[in-house]
Amino acid sequence: MTRLNLTLAAMLLLAALLALATGPDGVSPALFAGWLGGHDSAATIILADIRLPRVLSAAVVGASLGLCGAALQGLTRNPLAEPGILGVSAAATLGATLTLYFGLAALFPWALPLGAIAGAAVATLLLASAAVRTQGMASLILVGVGLSSLAGALMALILNFAPNPFSLSDLVNWTLGSVANRSLADLAMTAPLILVGALFLFAQRANLSLLTLGENAAAAHGLDVRRTRIAIVAGTGIATGAAVALAGAVGFVGIVAPHLVRPWTGHDPGRTLAPSAWLGALLLVLADLVVRILPTDNELRLGVVAALAGAPMFTLIVLRRGRGGAHD
Numbered sequence: 001m002t003r004l005n006l007t008l009a010a011m012l013l014l015a016a017l018l019a020l021a022t023g024p025d026g027v028s029p030a031l032f033a034g035w036l037g038g039h040d041s042a043a044t045i046i047l048a049d050i051r052l053p054r055v056l057s058a059a060v061v062g063a064s065l066g067l068c069g070a071a072l073q074g075l076t077r078n079p080l081a082e083p084g085i086l087g088v089s090a091a092a093t094l095g096a097t098l099t100l101y102f103g104l105a106a107l108f109p110w111a112l113p114l115g116a117i118a119g120a121a122v123a124t125l126l127l128a129s130a131a132v133r134t135q136g137m138a139s140l141i142l143v144g145v146g147l148s149s150l151a152g153a154l155m156a157l158i159l160n161f162a163p164n165p166f167s168l169s170d171l172v173n174w175t176l177g178s179v180a181n182r183s184l185a186d187l188a189m190t191a192p193l194i195l196v197g198a199l200f201l202f203a204q205r206a207n208l209s210l211l212t213l214g215e216n217a218a219a220a221h222g223l224d225v226r227r228t229r230i231a232i233v234a235g236t237g238i239a240t241g242a243a244v245a246l247a248g249a250v251g252f253v254g255i256v257a258p259h260l261v262r263p264w265t266g267h268d269p270g271r272t273l274a275p276s277a278w279l280g281a282l283l284l285v286l287a288d289l290v291v292r293i294l295p296t297d298n299e300l301r302l303g304v305v306a307a308l309a310g311a312p313m314f315t316l317i318v319l320r321r322g323r324g325g326a327h328d
Contacts, residue, residue, distance in 0.1 A: 012285065016059060020051050022292070058179045063194075074212075074272070079258075084249070093248060096174055101171065113241065117238055119241065124236050176304055177306065182247075255313075
């Protein structure tokens with residue numbers, strides 16, 4: 001486990017350095033020399049003010065989504081569970097855009113992250129309740145589809161009543177997901193909330209491992225199932241809401257990252273948390289790098305690229321499970 005985490009951390013560091021050094025004209029290591037030497041003001045602006053906050057935001061959001069996906073999969077014992085598929089991200093996006101639509105975000109800087117967290121918390125509570133009452137994977141996925149559809153319908157209603165084109169553009173940006181134009185101030189506002197959510201989830205590592213026995217057996221071993229469920233729900237809601245507040249809706253990272261690392265962790269949900277966070281951060285940093293270097297007139301949104309890469313993986317996971325050919 002330690003080797004896996006260190007390997008993923010090293011890969012993330014290399015990817016982050018590559019993202020910092022890469023621009024429209026390719027890789028420019030000289031920028032680092034100019035920045036570190038302090039004699040090139042342009043390099044300082046490009047690296048410290050533009051690229052660094054963007055890379056850090058992608059890493060933080062990716063880590064949050066990977067961690068939340070692994071925690072939700074452990075809680076529901078469902079390898080297809082993750083904030084995007086189950087509607088948590090959509091609900092968080094709805095909460096964030098409501099603060100934009102009603103002008104609360106302009107009046108109170110904390111309104112947007114709090115709105116996103118509130119939306120994520122409501123969706124996660126509903127999912128946790130459904131996970132208790134249903135045993136089949138299909139039922140839980142259908143609940144998530146219903147939540148996503150409802151949040152999407154309400155989002156469409158908000159977009160339909162946007163007061164002007166500028167408001168419409170701002171609202172659409174949150175539905176597509178992006179870390180462009182993020183600042184260190186944005187990161188400082190949301191990263192502490194993601195950290196709080198992560199601490200909730202990491203505190204439940206042993207309990208997640210115990211839940212693989214089933215809730216009744218885990219309770220017989222002394223696990224307070226209700227308290228564990230509440231802690232995971234709270235941690236997922238806070239971390240996902242803050243991630244959406246920083247980057248908007250970015251899907252599929254939470255399902256792909258845990259799926260890829262699970263064979264290396266013995267299919268233990270508790271041991272999967274940290275590697276999923278590292279890999280989620282790595283995937284999103286690389287995805288944002290692709291977004292920046294693609295030769296398009298208008299920059300693609302990060303959520304679009306993540307969905308294009310993640311949707312085929314999700315389909316593959318479903319097909320493999322349908323054939324019974326893999327342990328997920």
